[in-house]
Amino acid sequence: MITGRFFKSLSRGPAGDRLIPKILLAAALCAPALSHAETTQVDVYFPTTDQHQRNLLLTGTVEARQHADLAPLQDGVVAAIFAERGEQVAKGQKLLTLDSRLAELELQRVEAEVRASKVAQAEAVRRYQEVLGLSEQQLVPTTQMEERRSAVSVAEADLNRATALLALQQERLDRHTLYAPFAGVISARSINLGEWITRQSSVFTLVQQQDLRLALQVPQEYYARLVGTPDTLVTLLPETSAQQSSQVRLSQLVEVVSADSRTMTALVDLPRDAGWVPGMSARAQIALPRSELSVSWIPSSAVKAHPDGGASVFAVEQDRAKRYQVEIVERQEGRVAVMGLPADHSIVFSGIELLNDGDPVQIQHISGRTL
Structure with a gap:
């Protein structure tokens, strides 16, 4: 309030005569703003509150x-290819073979060795049986009978060794052929006929369908x-x-x-x-499973973003705007789920850009849940 003493002090001298009208004009312009703030017309929304569940x-x-990159089990030259890119293959189906001529010859040699071992083992058994009958008549010395028995054991050991070599060579020969380990589609083929490949070479990519x-x-x-x-x-x-x-x-x-x-x-x-x-x-x-936290769903236009990344909303309390800091936990088209709102409050969702905490407001339209 501008007192009379203040005006009296200003009126002394020519400068005071010029200043008094300006002060009176400024006081007249500021008087309405000081007496009451302008009431803002707002639309409000009563949010629904439930446990937080997010999709x-x-x-x-x-x-x-x-999904496998297939490699051969043996080194060699590609002799035949039985599958092409894009082809559906069954489990156990033949995919390629390598040149196996040397392995086949070695297999034949070992097979002959097995046959010879069988003959030797049969002969050793026959000779042992022969002395066994004579020993009952005490016509052969005991040492000779033990020698024949030992010869049978050696012949059986040789036959077992040859049989194991035969199985080993057969496995080596079989490894010259690559089979599909599961049913699927050939998505890539990286070899051609005549190429030398090793056990580290990826030749097919097989993908299960x-x-x-x-x-x-x-x-x-x-x-x-x-x-x-x-x-x-x-x-x-x-x-x-x-x-x-x-x-x-x-x-x-x-x-x-x-x-x-x-x-x-x-x-x-x-x-x-x-x-x-x-x-x-x-x-x-x-x-996602429901959490124990309660959230409120409000229109997206009700949220005021802060420069620091935070967010707030305005509720109406006793015809004035009340600001509340909130945390946004989920966004959907046209609405957001927030935490931090008081219960049973109407939330302003129109014209919040120029609204400040404590501004007088007048509700025009109410929407949302029914109280």
Whole structure:
């Protein structure tokens, strides 16, 4: 309040005569603002409150349980190829053979050795049986009978050794042929006829077509809500017209977090004959278990973003705007879930850009839940 003494002091002299009208004009302009703030017309929303449940939408990669780069079990020259890229093969089907001529000849030599060992073993047994009958009549010395018995043991040992060599050589010969270890499709072929390949050479890539699964990278902050939770529901969202949306269960959570991406892998077994192919991208929505925290769903326009990354909303209390700091826990189209709101308060969702804490407000329209 400007007192008369103040005006009297200013009126002394020519400068005071010029200053008094300016002060009176400024006081007249400021008087309405000082007397009362302008009332803001607002629309309010009464939010719904429930336990926090979030649907985590992720994109992953369809992968086969069996995916192998096949290599031969023996070094050699490619003699024949029986599978081409893109071909479906059955388990145990022949894929290629190597030149096995030397292995076949060695097998024949060992087979001959086995036959000779069998003859030698049979002769040793015959000679032993011969002296065994004479020994009963005491016509041969005991030492001769023991020599014949030892010869039988040596012949049997030689036969066993030759038989083992035959099995070894047969295995070496068999390793000149590569067979499919499981049913699938040949996705790549990296050899041609006449090439020399080794046991380290990848010759085919075989991918299983059945028993597919979806690998999802889940952020580490959801570990506590997924670990030890059986029967977590996963909704598979179609990527092409040949697929249909379906609901399955989370098959496995790999409890190892990548140091690079800070994510862990969740595996979802895919239904058979559902149109999925290894290598496809696929979207899945994981229904996270409900938390014990309560959240309020409000319109997105009710949230005021702060430069520091925080957020707040305005509630109406006794016809004035009251600011509340909130934490956004989930976003959906047109609405957000927040924590930190008081119960049974109307939330302003229009014109919050110029609204300040304590400003008088007048409610125009009310929406949301029914009180």
